[in-house]
Amino acid sequence: MALKLLVVEDDSSILELLQYNLESAGYVVAAAATAEDGALLLEEQDFDLLVLDWMLPDMSGLELCARVRKSAKSPHLPVIMLTARGEEGDRIRGLTTGADDYMVKPFSVPELLARVKALLRRASPERVSDVLTAGDIVMDRAAHRVTRSAREVSLGPTEYRLLEVMMESAGRVLTRNQLIDRVWGFTAEIDERTIDVHIGRLRKALIRGKQDDPIRTVRGTGYILDVK
16 A cells, blocks of 8 residues: 655746655655645545645645644654755744755755655654564565465455555544445545445455454444454
8 A cells, every 4th residue: 555645845847856756655645735735635635744834835844744633533643854054943834844854955865765664664663664563464565465374365466455454543433424435535436335346355355264253334424443
């Protein structure tokens, strides 16, 4: 499952450069040229990291970063701040506002990619690992292979992506909207019944004999991969 990044940058040439290089590195990238557009995307979608310009036309990146940290939805979202300001006081101000890292323009693209990868590894190790484990279920993403108690589990592409998302968030409830966003994409026209059908197929593939059902339905909300 590709990691999803949001870039908020009002300079179109820098925005294009960032989007091209991040997508070339395998990330899914959404872009915004204003803080308000960025804030709207953050409310509507789930992201794994935010690349944020300090100087934006409608609101400073510092203000948007502070809003992210105060939000109930994404208080721990990793943030890399981009700015032309290189003074020590400015760097300290950016970091104390809640940014996790700070890069001064003009920046090295390879260095930015390295910092993005390092932040993602630290914030979500389960999202970048080749092997995911939840109870007796093991997913080898490099081999595209799933086993449960050493038994190979045959999954279709949608059920595989659904299980991947649930293993990345094992033990946490995922709403149907979150599953739509992370499995099909925010713009997909998928109804709740479709999710229920794919969950049913996934359960059927995972359970053999007297094995427990690892997926628990949370009434009125969504599902949780609930494994010991």
